[in-house]
């Protein structure tokens with residue numbers, strides 16, 4: 001492997017045509033000598049292997065606007081439900097703890113990206129199934145969609161879930177799931193896993209214990225305390241009551257977690273519930289947050305304006321889920337019925353890192 005020292009000196013043209021073009025705005029017209037020198041230098045860099053010429057990167061990141069390759073996209077529940085239920089035939093009961101279908105953003109088409117920082121996934125647990133107990137540095141929330149008798153246990157405390165309920169599995173807290181009901185349980189998983197990709201190592205641990213069902217050392221007995229913050233469960237009935245009691249034709253309320261200094265549900269993710277009355281509109285948002293939405297009830301449409309100023313309509317119905325990446329302006333409107341939405345964003349992360357900006361403040365961002 002050659003070292004960088006073997007690179008041949010690059011003959012410098014008397015007038016640097018690139019610099020001249022940058023100063024005058026003229027088209028770059030490299031002479032033969034300069035072109036050969038440039039190509040030779042780049043070829044040698046490639047051979048050395050551990051350097052990259054950054055001036056060959058696309059300049060997309062420097063166009064003056066916060067940007068993302070992710071695009072807005074909706075997963076219709078009418079389609080997703082069938083796919084989720086069919087996923088049962090592609091997994092064994094032993095794989096039940098991982099039977100989740102990631103919502104893949106069409107703009108990047110690779111896991112784990114529903115957005116740049118947060119993901120959404122449908123998870124299915126069949127009647128009688130128990131998922132392997134585990135814990136991880138990735139934070140996860142669950143928003144229950146359908147079923148009865150399913151639970152998430154955090155630190156040994158079982159929390160039974162009804163449609164619309166939100167459950168937090170606190171960072172690095174032992175947790176497992178079970179379905180003691182007679183029908184399939186489906187919920188929406190919200191994780192900050194994309195935030196870790198390429199940035200922080202993920203620590204994922206499983207707890208293997210003897211279980212009396214004879215399936216060997218693979219189940220947690222749901223009694224091991226994690227020592228982490230208290231588990232949190234938010235009942236939809238309580239949140240809906242708060243939404244309905246608030247004045248105005250639209251309202252957004254945050255799920256607050258008293259065990260967090262900033263009261264968000266986690267260090268990385270903030271979660272909210274929205275009410276938008278029929279034929280009414282919520283406040284337009286235009287900021288650096290990545291947003292994942294889920295329609296709990298009702299219907300409506302979201303008007304989304306992309307970075308180039310193009311506006312599109314995204315109609316939604318009950319149980320649809322959609323993503324709106326950072327720096328897309330959007331307005332949620334209620335349809336024929338009053339719309340109730342659940343949404344989670346990376347605001348808790350952006351706020352801490354100083355990356356939060358809005359359409360009004362981005363010039364200073």
Ligand SMILES: [Fe+2]
Pocket residue numbers: 134135136140169175
């Ligand atoms: Fe988990």
